[in-house]
Amino acid sequence: MDVTPHEEPTRAKDRPELLPFLPLLLSIWNDGILSAAELAALFAGVDAHQGLSDTGRAALKSWMDPESPPTATELAEVRGRIRAATLSHVADATRSLSDLGLAVWASAGGGGPWKDPEAIEALRALEASLGVLGAEAARGILGVSSPDLQETPVARRGVDSGKLRDLLDGDVRGLRDQVLELLTRPELTIAPGLPLPEYRERVLVAVQFLADRGLGRLAYPKEYGGAADPVASIAVFETLAFGDLSVLIKFGVQFGLFGGSVHQLGTARHHAEYLERIGSLELPGCYAMTETLHGSNVRDLETTATYDHGARELVVHSPTSGAAKDYIGNAALHGELATVFCRLLVEGEDHGVHAVLVPIRGRDGTVCDGVRITDRNLKAGLNGVDNGRIVFDHVRVPVDNLLDRFGSIDRAGHYYSPIPSAGRRFFGMLRTLVAGRISIAAASVSATKLGLVIAVRYAARRRQFGAQGEPETRILDYPLIQRALAPRLATTFGLHFAVRALEKRFGTPSADDAIELEVQAAGLKAYASTHCAETLQACREACGGQGYIAENRLAALKADTDIFTTFEGANPILYQLVAKGLLSRFREEMGELNLWRALQYLGERAETSLTELNPVITRRTDAEHLLDPEFHLAALSYREERLLRSAAMRMRARLRDGVDSFQAVLEVQDHLVTLSRAHVERLILERFQVACSAAESTEVSESLSAVCSLFALSRIEADRGWFLECGYIEGNKSRAIRAQVNVLCRDVSDLGEDLVAGFGIPEALLPELMQRPLE
């Protein structure tokens, strides 16, 4: 083996025209291995470089040739030379490897082709093809790691959490403050670990406490003590999520689901008879939709309500044990009346799912005749809620108990409905679910915020390991912890804005908003609840053993919210619902799913792609581009559109072939879910970008923009397989995105304590651990 150090006079360092390349070369040898394909691309770049002499090109390539690497001495010499050349103007030289190289060249007296803009452009192109973050790499070569240069201005300055909170809370600030204050009262402060009966009792008392302050009926009409303000109602709900989550869910079952069903599905007589008593909790009730064998598939519920015209009564019955109403909150102990979803049979005809009010228990707690209730007992979480299973054995109720806004029975005993289409009627019947889903999305965001406050603040104080002779390092300064927490923190901000925008739209819906609201509510509920589960897991792990101790709150937060991914609609089913909504809107846009027009459209898209996918864009790696909100939105929109159109084509191909629509959906199920998630992420990004522009304070706006960039880039990074697969980005850009995400994770983590303070969660609601030294 030839071990003589190479010393060839043609090497780059000795040729002035090659000086600008030195930092690039150093970075190639410093930071890992280039694949054969990458080397080939680099060589091609050098070959195409017009500003170089032939000898220069050959010398450059010999430097990059893995067969003939530079010696350690040579590398050290090069580094020394670069450092010496740039000592006087470090800051300018650390914008990119090319700038650094040009500085070396200038300090050597200049000369040669390097004033030629084209040559400089070619140099920059070569740098871009490496997919390194030039500024980071340049600092690495210079050994500059002082905080002054490493931190972006944004991170160094911090952010005023008061102003941030103003932006986040907006016009519900007052109401939130009121609820936050109540959450610190003893009535709402429930220690973990109570035995089941005691815990359930405490939760009932807490819900009564809230009802007494009028917080349960805000969405109801004013004549029944309410404020006719659904937005305020959701604001209360999402704030309560910082407290005990059993209280939250029991509150939601009583006022949102049970009361909401009477309000939304009932008519004046039901409102007059029940709403006030429901809002005061004088009449505790249940929302009995799910059956043991029918959760997601509500349309095929089995419970029946058969109309007996002679008695003017409905006979409510569970025909099979699988038709038992199951997991029903408030059923095991406290509920007295239940909104029971069942098939309405009139004159022998099945009119599909309707809601009927059925008494299940007297004031004294005795279960009604014909009703059998089983306690569902201990669960993984939410043990302060008394879930139960209800079976009906031919229970008779007056026909007036039919919540008859969407379908009724006339005096002659005939069924009639203001909505002729059974499908639309069914959709109306599920209306309460939209409010419920928005509420769960909002509560998921709150629970995620609480988890992040705990984890970020813990990580900022907890130290472990460190350089020799130094104090140990804060674990928040560990890249792995930053990777685990910062992108999730960014997503949480994005979700906050998206859910808040949806709440507003829900509060003042326009006529044709119904489907859009349903799609957004389903999509955001699914996305937010999965995000919540994943984030709380990351928070628990970031807090190590402390995260496992009950008094530190993460244990209950995790266990209680775990079911959020399932109730109010299992997430995979909700994503399918979103996809169906998107597909039907696409169909409407395309007219009657006319193949010719769809393909025409596709042709237009392909042209657009040609523009979008030009090599300059697919390979661009400069920070200006990577941090450009337009790039972010274009990428997420491109993904959504492409997934939508291909999903439409695939569905159409199957339906045209006579495949049953259920089967067709099944066959492209993973495609549909991918589409829906892409849609939700695009929606979140749009809302997030709007919020950044809307911030009055420049400082808040700049900090939030960094957080927003992290959300967008980390989503693109997470799906880089897809973007690479279809040529939207190339390998070098993918690597640059990863490097940029790392930088943003560090910046956002540096801002972390300020950012979580912006959530406005009072110290009193945080674990005691947060309020004393770690010991």
Next chain:
Amino acid sequence: MDVTPHEEPTRAKDRPELLPFLPLLLSIWNDGILSAAELAALFAGVDAHQGLSDTGRAALKSWMDPESPPTATELAEVRGRIRAATLSHVADATRSLSDLGLAVWASAGGGGPWKDPEAIEALRALEASLGVLGAEAARGILGVSSPDLQETPVARRGVDSGKLRDLLDGDVRGLRDQVLELLTRPELTIAPGLPLPEYRERVLVAVQFLADRGLGRLAYPKEYGGAADPVASIAVFETLAFGDLSVLIKFGVQFGLFGGSVHQLGTARHHAEYLERIGSLELPGCYAMTETLHGSNVRDLETTATYDHGARELVVHSPTSGAAKDYIGNAALHGELATVFCRLLVEGEDHGVHAVLVPIRGRDGTVCDGVRITDRNLKAGLNGVDNGRIVFDHVRVPVDNLLDRFGSIDRAGHYYSPIPSAGRRFFGMLRTLVAGRISIAAASVSATKLGLVIAVRYAARRRQFGAQGEPETRILDYPLIQRALAPRLATTFGLHFAVRALEKRFGTPSADDAIELEVQAAGLKAYASTHCAETLQACREACGGQGYIAENRLAALKADTDIFTTFEGANPILYQLVAKGLLSRFREEMGELNLWRALQYLGERAETSLTELNPVITRRTDAEHLLDPEFHLAALSYREERLLRSAAMRMRARLRDGVDSFQAVLEVQDHLVTLSRAHVERLILERFQVACSAAESTEVSESLSAVCSLFALSRIEADRGWFLECGYIEGNKSRAIRAQVNVLCRDVSDLGEDLVAGFGIPEALLPELMQRPLE
């Protein structure tokens, strides 16, 4: 807009030479949108096709042109023609789109260039470039979806779970059966939801029950009632993980950690004095390593043991409140003696971490003088284990209580050690952790298996939604459920074999195995515990509301195993440990991290890459290749090697620049973790492949091979961003891998019930829900 249907005589269907292309064309229009880049590649392929006339080429391209798409009528005609042509030999024609095309051509009388192997090869290349699974697409066009053709032979045949179990259990079958039988006894059957004191008492009784049967001391020497059989000991532990996990952990603390420390770190006098009483649980004890402020960083523990020569005593002391021994199992209630890890100070010199036996509580439960114990009370899970915090205030113990295998104090009061290097001594001190980590890896696999049995069997019975007029569909037939469960089931099998192989190696270590054992134990513990948490989450969600009900076991399984990612070493730290092991082995291989030699090596690698990354391989999409075990192993090995070498380069560049080694590791932390995970996945795949070949039954071997392919391909798919980024695969291959994973998910799900039955978990240990109709 021109809406006249296209009717050009040059179109493909009318030119015999183009007949073989029809299925390809149809599939392009059927299954989504091609990007501009993909279209360009296709056009180039057509241009290069030697077997076509110029008119033929132009016609083909016009058919693929999105600007001038075929009409619906034309497409229907083409489909009709293909179907008619292949009616008689469906099976042959469904191997690929090319085969289907050739069948169409043959049925039209043949003729032209299509007997030319090169032309046929070019056709197949065009098909490969689409990245569709040809066989699937061909069946789609033919409308063939009968189970006969859709299922692979493997899935149709099922697998004998008895034979599978024989393979999985191997030579520990008898011991496992014995433990499984005990697990059904009332002493070990603990209902969820007991109050803390009662639960802890029940768990103590259960551990005593196991001790009475000699199961705690299997690893100890025979003279103290043991069997000197660490493999048997781990087999017992992993089987106990099918039962109550508090029992498992309390068992592990007593016999594995506490007993193991006396056995491994102590000498003959300690063995004689304690081992028998520990093995019988006559002497309950603790393993007091972790401190409140020092978990992962054991080297910097603060507790001190200062030698007082006059009294021949050690003074054990917690100098700060952060030095309290924390989260210690058995400490809050039952432990009487504790192995306390502390800095040994002799003659004023700090000799680093050693272990000292310190009495903490008398037989009557009174806490010893100078010892303060706080109950850690309620946790997220494992509430049958009494974790506590221990503070020592100058507690004196005889010097004989020093566990002195690796370091001792002589009669003259001087410190001495058989191991001169402080680093090696520290490593020896942590030996008990290796057994602990293997045990936690094994227990994670068991808990994962139990979760999968519950979820797979539930999904196979639970039905929801369905085609009009059909019975509802089993949710196990939903692609989304298959995607959620099947790859995780595959990984669980892989982990089983990898952990079992490690156990065997641990049982009969060779001289130079120490580092390899530590690396594998750390890597598999981290990978298995994270896999367990993710899988149980997926299982819970697959079971919907039932998954949340305590009696169905998933709730406790999730909560109890959640801390597995943290204890016995937090996973991120363990991954760093793995990476450091790999890097130091690499350094040894490379000699003294000589730059020149490392780069030389790199040159060799780059050459290899050129061979590996040739376009035929990076674009190959046929099933034979995608299902080839050699391809799988080559891909995972390539990733590991490339990550290892680039990590080495990056570390070296930093160290050479004078960066502190802690800081250097910090800067490349995410790279190191990626490397370690890649290493573990390659290791798992190797063990899995060996196990497939070792199966005596062909049927078991074939089924397992499908499961193994799913593990490998789903791992490649999950990391396709990386493989695409460095050019190891191209977009079409990435798509084909996704399609192949979908097929394998279906096949493995079809085998699901047989596969989980192979785990051999008795019905009596499953939730009652599994043993009766779903209702």
